[in-house]
Amino acid sequence: MMRSNSGLWQVEAVPAFQDNYLWVLHDGAQAVVVDPGDATAIATFLRARKLALRSILCTHHHADHIGGVADLQAQFGPVEVIGPEDARIPGRTQTALDGDVLTLAPGEFRVLAVPGHTLSHVAYCWRDRLFCGDTLFALGCGRMFEGTPEQLHGSLMRLANLPGEWWVHCAHEYTLSNLAFALAVDADNPALQQRGQQERARRQVGRATVPSLLSAERATNPFLRCTAPAVIAAAEDWAGSVLPSPVAVFAALRTWKNTF
Numbered sequence: 001m002m003r004s005n006s007g008l009w010q011v012e013a014v015p016a017f018q019d020n021y022l023w024v025l026h027d028g029a030q031a032v033v034v035d036p037g038d039a040t041a042i043a044t045f046l047r048a049r050k051l052a053l054r055s056i057l058c059t060h061h062h063a064d065h066i067g068g069v070a071d072l073q074a075q076f077g078p079v080e081v082i083g084p085e086d087a088r089i090p091g092r093t094q095t096a097l098d099g100d101v102l103t104l105a106p107g108e109f110r111v112l113a114v115p116g117h118t119l120s121h122v123a124y125c126w127r128d129r130l131f132c133g134d135t136l137f138a139l140g141c142g143r144m145f146e147g148t149p150e151q152l153h154g155s156l157m158r159l160a161n162l163p164g165e166w167w168v169h170c171a172h173e174y175t176l177s178n179l180a181f182a183l184a185v186d187a188d189n190p191a192l193q194q195r196g197q198q199e200r201a202r203r204q205v206g207r208a209t210v211p212s213l214l215s216a217e218r219a220t221n222p223f224l225r226c227t228a229p230a231v232i233a234a235a236e237d238w239a240g241s242v243l244p245s246p247v248a249v250f251a252a253l254r255t256w257k258n259t260f
């Protein structure tokens with residue numbers, strides 16, 4: 001087996017369940033895993049490449065993100081488990097607080113608190129890559145299970161302000177269903193139309209649509225475009241009332257999407 005000792009880290013998606021992506025960073029010898037919902041999928045990947053598991057990062061407490069943590073700890077020995085301050089995340093050895101900079105095998109990870117999908121949700125930034133769990137999706141955003149529209153909108157704006165050339169590593173392949181909604185909201189957006197063709201073509205040959213570029217999300221994701229006149233008009237049309245703020249537009253879009 002080819003083993004790289006060059007210290008070059010790469011990121012790979014491990015598919016799991018119906019449509020989850022579990023992210024593995026590795027350099028050919030050691031690995032860091034983000035949101036291992038499924039221990040078997042991760043263990044199979046690590047063993048096939050003879051990777052030593054060093055750290056597990058958790059973005060939030062949902063089972064499809066943390067379900068494999070305990071099993072991986074049992075299988076791979078003492079592994080540091082980093083996650084937000086939340087008793088619903090078991091096995092945590094280190095707490096990730098907003099603004100923390102974690103020094104792990106691949107380098108520094110910056111922690112951003114992004115409440116909304118859940119209240120304790122965090123995202124991790126490493127180099128030009130954002131691991132954002134279920135907060136921001138390609139062409140969409142997470143459901144608001146625990147937070148308010150103000151919180152989730154604020155979290156999305158925080159992510160949207162990261163550099164446009166960064167890659168968004170979200171946790172699900174939801175892009176085509178998100179695309180259908182985005183087109184219902186923002187049909188005349190040429191950047192969205194073009195991206196739609198590209199993403200459909202990718203899925204037709206079974207390719208992942210993630211990671212996506214943050215600049216593409218800013219140009220095409222309706223949930224990041226709550227100040228665009230066309231998006232405001234569509235949201236007001238759906239709501240049947242004037243929406244006086246970007247948060248009100250966001251709240252209407254999120255509710256609309258739930259029944260779309």
Ligand SMILES: [Zn+2]
Nearest residue numbers: 060062117134
């Ligand atoms: Zn979730």
